[in-house]
Amino acid sequence: MNFTFNKKDKLKSKKHIDALFAKGKSVSAYPLRLVYMATTFDDDVLFKTGISVSKRHFKRAIDRNRVKRLMREAFRLHKVEYSNNISTPHAFMILYIGTEKPSLTLIETKMKRLFEKFEKNEANS
RNA sequence: CAAGUAAAUCGCCUUAUCGCUUUCCGUUUUUUCGGAAGGAGGAAAGUCUGAACACCGUAGUGCAACAUAGUGGUUAAUGGCCACCAGCCGUGAGGUUAGGAAUAGUGCAACAGAAAGUAUGUACAGGUAAUGCUGUAGUGAAACCAGGUAAACUCUAUGUGGUGCAAUGCCAUGUAUACCAACGUUUGAAGGCUGCACGCUUGAUUGUUGGAGGGUAGGCAGCUAAAGUGUAUUGGUAACAAUGCACUAAGAUAAAUGAUAAGGGCUUUUUCUUUUUAAGAAAGAGUACAGAAUUCGGCUUAUAGAUUUACUUACUUA
Numbered sequence: 028m029n030f031t032f033n034k035k036d037k038l039k040s041k042k043h044i045d046a047l048f049a050k051g052k053s054v055s056a057y058p059l060r061l062v063y064m065a066t067t068f069d070d071d072v073l074f075k076t077g078i079s080v081s082k083r084h085f086k087r088a089i090d091r092n093r094v095k096r097l098m099r100e101a102f103r104l105h106k107v108e109y110s111n112n113i114s115t116p117h118a119f120m121i122l123y124i125g126t127e128k129p130s131l132t133l134i135e136t137k138m139k140r141l142f143e144k145f146e147k148n149e150a151n152s
Numbered sequence: 153c154a155a156g157u158a159a160a161u162c163g164c165c166u167u168a169u170c171g172c173u174u175u176c177c178g179u180u181u182u183u184u185c186g187g188a189a190g191g192a193g194g195a196a197a198g199u200c201u202g203a204a205c206a207c208c209g210u211a212g213u214g215c216a217a218c219a220u221a222g223u224g225g226u227u228a229a230u231g232g233c234c235a236c237c238a239g240c241c242g243u244g245a246g247g248u249u250a251g252g253a254a255u256a257g258u259g260c261a262a263c264a265g266a267a268a269g270u271a272u273g274u275a276c277a278g279g280u281a282a283u284g285c286u287g288u289a290g291u292g293a294a295a296c297c298a299g300g301u302a303a304a305c306u307c308u309a310u311g312u313g314g315u316g317c318a319a320u321g322c323c324a325u326g327u328a329u330a331c332c333a334a335c336g337u338u339u340g341a342a343g344g345c346u347g348c349a350c351g352c353u354u355g356a357u358u359g360u361u362g363g364a365g366g367g368u369a370g371g372c373a374g375c376u377a378a379a380g381u382g383u384a385u386u387g388g389u390a391a392c393a394a395u396g397c398a399c400u401a402a403g404a405u406a407a408a409u410g411a412u413a414a415g416g417g418c419u420u421u422u423u424c425u426u427u428u429u430a431a432g433a434a435a436g437a438g439u440a441c442a443g444a445a446u447u448c449g450g451c452u453u454a455u456a457g458a459u460u461u462a463c464u465u466a467c468u469u470a
Contacts, residue, residue: 030170030171031170031171031172032171032172033171033172033173034172034173034408037406038406039405039406039407040369040370040406041369041370041406042369042370044406077406078406079406087197087442087443088197088442088443089441089442089443091443092410092443096172096410096411097411099171099172099410099411100170100171100410100411100412101411103170103171103172103411104170104171104411104412120406131411131412
């Protein structure tokens, strides 16, 4: 078991992020939205994940930080379950598209749905 | 006691579990792993100002634009701060100011009033050849060679170059390639047609290698020891200054400093018990504003609640 979520697991490269938003596919489970793309990384990590909250929905930095931290927690604690079903390297970006401040349990359940959808899409294609 | 005034301070805590990040040490070829130490604020916010720092610009002068506006002081600097004077507000402690100039000019003036300047009406009185020609009354803060207004233009005095750490400097994978060198060259390098071969075709303005330039992804510096913090003494009404002693305090970059659970503080509401004030118990609710991004000095705005110090109190009530 491994609950870590450090620099290597984060999607940080500008190149990857630009490519992701340009070509990536997406699934959503309100208030979350997952943009994903199969790709390769220089260091051998299976997948890298970025988390983003729009400035449009949360004007104050303190609120954005709070939502991002909750999302990071939700992802970190269930990372292992998700990674079991992923075989090829992927880049992920999880966006928060709601406008209300969420609770941790809401995000956890929604994120589970999000990845279920993602797996179904991958199996079909 | 109550109601106020002015300053200043604090602004949740503990434990457990799972994490993030920086530095150092050990380990390891690196990655990894282990250990230790550090890790948001009074406003980190607004980006309104003054500087440091960097780059660009820069003979001099004038105009324009913008800013400031009592006097003195303080400071690296300021439009900040302090003291005093003056006006206004308050019983008072105190608060507040948009405090230069109204015979340089232009404009504006609610209500009232005939009229607020190219005006002269009404009533009465006086006067004239005649006429608002003169006086009084009436409106108003102000009614003629007058005043008010510069939070209207304006004038005066003083001051001001621009852009910002996404500044700027350095390293540099890949891609394309100016340039240089070597090698290959009509005995044909290399490319195109093709699955391959033959063949056909283009053909040195090119191919390969190396250098070199350029500087995208990315990285490093800038980047945290400073007009620093605490404290004591001295000078000064004060802002502030000088000196001594002690201390070292985030450095991320799709952006760390957290999440969850339990318990405890604090505030408050309701109910119950004892009761002179008050105290105790139970249940519920609340626990703010807000997140560093080159660094400092200020200003402005947001802020549940708590604490301390100094001072004031007219009328009214006792």
